[in-house]
Amino acid sequence: MNGQTISDRIERWGLYEVWLTGAEDGNPFLDVRLSAQFKHKHRVVEAWGFYDGDGHYCIRFSPDALGAWTYVTRSDCSALDGETGAFTCVEPSPANHGPVAVCNTYHFAYADGTPHFPVGSTCYAWTHQGDDLEKQTLATLGHAPFNKLRMCVFPKHYVYNRNEPLYHPFAPAGAGGWDFSRFNPRFFQHLEQRVGDLCQLGIEADIILFQPYDRWGYSTMPTEADDRYLRYVVARLAAYRNVWWSMANEYDLMASKSMSDWDRFFRIVRESDPYQHLCSIHNCRCFYDHRKPWVSHCSVQRSDLSRAREWREAYGKPVVVDECQYEGDIEQGFGNIPGWELVHRFWLGTIAGCYVGHGETYRHPEDILWWAKGGVLHGESPSRIAFLRRILEEGPPEGIEPISRWAGGREGEYYLFYFGVHQPSIWTFDLPPSARYRLEVIDTWAMTIAPVEGTFGGRFQVALPGKPYLAVRIRKAG
């Protein structure tokens, strides 16, 4: 028996691997087809395998049901075909809630039903910076409020990003070029390690499959190389429960790709991914048509969060405003807003029933900007974002729905008013008269929560501090 598995007991939504040994000659990335059919009772799930170099082949699988599973491999290479095995799927460990999926139309939940309120950040090229900085990034994330991280597979070429990556995704060809038909397993092993590290920290890896900032040719590969790359990445990474797919960062800046390319990429990922992970695409100027059936949620770049509700309504899916400009002081307009403005945009998006993402771009003597390379956080927004995350987690588990220009929540049950720059010193609330509610005045910047004495119902006025960036939380009494 060729098959070698890591363990015969695997936790639900954990990572199971079947390792096989096979041909090294020719080009196994092109020549060998490998998959396995995993069977639980009468249900069969097929997962694609991948070549990991040096004659090593692997099929990864993440079981979603408790109990006995068996598998049988399928390959056009006889040494890899027909291998069988069995394992038992056991209860997940306490921190493992499974992969995140869309829930309640505009919101998210883990597979075990725990709500997931995305509070994301962005470190586009963090996995290309070498061990020291990558470990520092992980240490920072261990104490940061973020539960999702946008990160590119490919290295990044851009302002503040001139360093060469540690690994390249393809084997070198002559004249500084790359052989797009031969992947570099070391590159992907490293990427997987980092995705796994994030999983350990409870952070979703929002994996960006293509992006325009490139000097190596990864943004302009031929069609068959693009498609093969997608299948390879999905075969390697889909079994990590914390994976989200992002077809691209700023897809609309990639002149060499057409809209039908993007549509095809979505179909390839959706066809290849046994778990149907969350799947979106991020714009620069023009939104992709998120109504298309393969898009699970909107991943948008826009700075005017007062319009967030429009996008919800336009697409009928969860809206994650992953980029609404970053806290920082660089010259580029996307990266020089103050922390309080970013926090303001988080709150605007929140009461509109959307989710907002963080990034940080303070200039650094060694060009280590969080948004690209990770490292440590310097800004004033993360602590306030942690505060907002706490508010979200104390709120309705189904998520916040937009109620009015000033408030989101769950009609009759929970209201989160947010006044932004507006500084009323009095406010008239109009709640259902049949119930009683408790009010708290929240200073979103000072991170204070001050209860208002008494209980309230119907139409009533409350004095407010008359300063900007206040919120009022209203919850049913008793």
Added chain:
Amino acid sequence: MNGQTISDRIERWGLYEVWLTGAEDGNPFLDVRLSAQFKHKHRVVEAWGFYDGDGHYCIRFSPDALGAWTYVTRSDCSALDGETGAFTCVEPSPANHGPVAVCNTYHFAYADGTPHFPVGSTCYAWTHQGDDLEKQTLATLGHAPFNKLRMCVFPKHYVYNRNEPLYHPFAPAGAGGWDFSRFNPRFFQHLEQRVGDLCQLGIEADIILFQPYDRWGYSTMPTEADDRYLRYVVARLAAYRNVWWSMANEYDLMASKSMSDWDRFFRIVRESDPYQHLCSIHNCRCFYDHRKPWVSHCSVQRSDLSRAREWREAYGKPVVVDECQYEGDIEQGFGNIPGWELVHRFWLGTIAGCYVGHGETYRHPEDILWWAKGGVLHGESPSRIAFLRRILEEGPPEGIEPISRWAGGREGEYYLFYFGVHQPSIWTFDLPPSARYRLEVIDTWAMTIAPVEGTFGGRFQVALPGKPYLAVRIRKAG
């Protein structure tokens, strides 16, 4: 000879009056038609007269050319017809620059060529508050930065505006109603006094002819009463050089008026006004089509000043954003932004080549809110608006044209960068390489202007303080 004039020497753009005595019986407001033809060399200008009560009739005229003028009256009442007179138009006093008109497509200038950069405020109902408060308002305006004031002819009924006006524009009819065919001269004499007071202070009176906030019936008069009212107001006020006409405040909230009513009102005012004063109309939600030929400039309500340039381009006329929400702390969203946010909006509009207006709505124990009743100013924005006005007056006399997202000015000559909430700590400027420029870093809130050492040209980088609400002024050296 019936005619009685104030003087036989009148300054250019001053106010000349012909007073006549005629019929008191019947309804002179309806029955008597009166005008005068004023003649300067071969040129003839006809101005309408008005009945001022007690048998007094008046024709007002504002001469725009120096030298000898004669006039002859025309009336269907023989006692008022054929009266003649003469006067000499002399050089204006130093503070008299004549009426304001559109200049350079998107800007304004007084008739003597002096640029006018509108820096307006809003006291909708200030002339209805009685002498004490009105004099306090005038005293405040004497030290405030504003050179234009939006004010309604009719009294206002609204939140914080429940008091009865001192005078009513019409004669009382039975049952608390009004005889719309009989004006109350005392009302208009008082209004004129206030318009004249503003003129003395160098402030343009942006006179709002209709508005929706009404409990007396002035917003729902019959068609013929509307039209007669307009002609009467124009006959009385057009000779004041500081008059601007605003057909309405929030015309789109007046359900009883159709778009063809508004178009007719414009035509009536334009046909009746010998001086073709600036003429616009102010929206709540929906812009009037400012491309219509009788509109001199756009008078708009919008809070998102980052879009100001769009409106310039859409209408091809000067844009005055008279209402972009007010500094204050009331409950209504239009009246509770902090001073710094209002100042920010002023700057955004300025670099877009537009003009922005002020208002103030801080709660007051006696409901005396500047935006409606005048009084004194409490806010933090007026001093910063004065600072901006100084910047404008030190800038290009032709006005500021939008240049980029970040800057307005005159290409090659003058640039005013404004970074808003953005806080770059470095900036790359790209100026014509053939000239040398001096730079100043402006803190729009602290009201400081710090020169940057040296002269600059071409493409160069400058370190900036890395905080929000900074501007950079660039002027040609030497």
